[in-house]
Each structure stands twice: as structure tokens, then as C-alpha cells.
Amino acid sequence: MTNQTLLNQLINSVQQYKGRIIDQPTLLQAGVLMAITDELDPHLILTRRAAHLSKHSGEVAFAGGKRDDTDPDIVFTALREAHEEIDLSIQDVTVIGQLDQVVSRFGYVVTPIVGIIPADITFTANLDELDAVFKVPLRFFLETEPHDYFERGSFSIPSFHYDGFRIWGLTAMMITEMVNNHLNGTISIRF
Numbered sequence: 001m002t003n004q005t006l007l008n009q010l011i012n013s014v015q016q017y018k019g020r021i022i023d024q025p026t027l028l029q030a031g032v033l034m035a036i037t038d039e040l041d042p043h044l045i046l047t048r049r050a051a052h053l054s055k056h057s058g059e060v061a062f063a064g065g066k067r068d069d070t071d072p073d074i075v076f077t078a079l080r081e082a083h084e085e086i087d088l089s090i091q092d093v094t095v096i097g098q099l100d101q102v103v104s105r106f107g108y109v110v111t112p113i114v115g116i117i118p119a120d121i122t123f124t125a126n127l128d129e130l131d132a133v134f135k136v137p138l139r140f141f142l143e144t145e146p147h148d149y150f151e152r153g154s155f156s157i158p159s160f161h162y163d164g165f166r167i168w169g170l171t172a173m174m175i176t177e178m179v180n181n182h183l184n185g186t187i188s189i190r191f
Helices: 003-016 074-086 138-143 169-182
Strands: 028-038 043-049 063-066 094-098 108-118 130-137 148-152 155-162 165-167
Touching (some): 003 028, 003 108, 003 169, 028 169, 043 074, 043 165, 063 074, 074 094, 074 108, 130 165, 138 169, 165 169
Parallel strands (some): 028 108
Antiparallel strands (some): 028 043, 043 130
8 A cells, every 4th residue: 555545545534434422521521633744654743741741741642632611612622722732723734534532531531633734834842831743654553563552450552662752541542543443454452
């Protein structure tokens, strides 16, 4: 499969997909942007949370965050947060759909929004929240076995190491579900 076919396969699959909705009205809502570059070798955009933060410090994550009362929907939340965190203009994102919602251990229903962005965009990390913005080739997750697994109760979630960054937890779970459900990947998650 060529890389362009990889991106086309992802777009077509996500556009036809109806993501799992978790009906937990007592939980808070959050949206994250799974931004993917539009190029022959598509890359996924990730961030590392700033070391000085009291929650999630040093963790790799997607740009995103808590839904504000003034946000019209969760897609807007993900786009607004990406703009605030990595200076990604909302106009530069073509939203193609949403993936399965997941529940974080902090009591949020998190909705991953998949968007395609131009390959030549530069990012500026909001240093109040982040200390890094980086790209990982999508193919990396198809061709690389997890380095280890993160264990949480009965869950065993893959953990990847890329260019000095550890991609684990909820972020790795969302990536794994995207790769397995939309790119014919075979990364295992054990329950």
C-alpha cells in the first residue's frame, strides 16, 4: 500500500464511521484533535504537556481539552484547543470525522476528532501548557511493535517510543483504535 493510499484509506474509513458514543451525562466532556498531515508520508501531530503542570505533566497527548460552556459542540472544542495550544488555525483543518469516545481516569468523556492539515504548517507551542510539538509518521504505528505495555487494572495498553517521546495511556489507546479500525493494523489491546 502506498502512503497516499494510506491517507485516502484513513479518510474514507473515518468519513463512513459512526464513533462509539458514551452516554455518561455526569462526566465532563473533552475533545482532542488527531491532526494528520496531507502528504505522501502522512504524520500525526502530538504534543508533550509542560513539566510544570499539576496534571499530565510530561505526558504525550493530542492538542485538546475540556469543553467550555460556550463551545457549540465538541468539534469546536478540539479545534479551539488546538489553536490555543499549538497555534493551529481552525481554517487549516479539514475535519473528516470522529472516532470512538473514551473515558479518562480523570472523569472525562474524550472525543477524538480526526482532521487533515497542510503538511507545511509550522506550530508554536503554548509554553504555559506544552513544552513540545512533534510529528510521528502514521506508518510508524503500522510497522512498529509496541515497546511495552502500560498496565491499568485489567487493561493492557500499548506504549510506543519515538524520537525520545513515550506515547502511552489514553493517547496510545486512541492511536491504536484508529490504526486497527481504519488502517487495518493489528496492535493488541488487552482487557
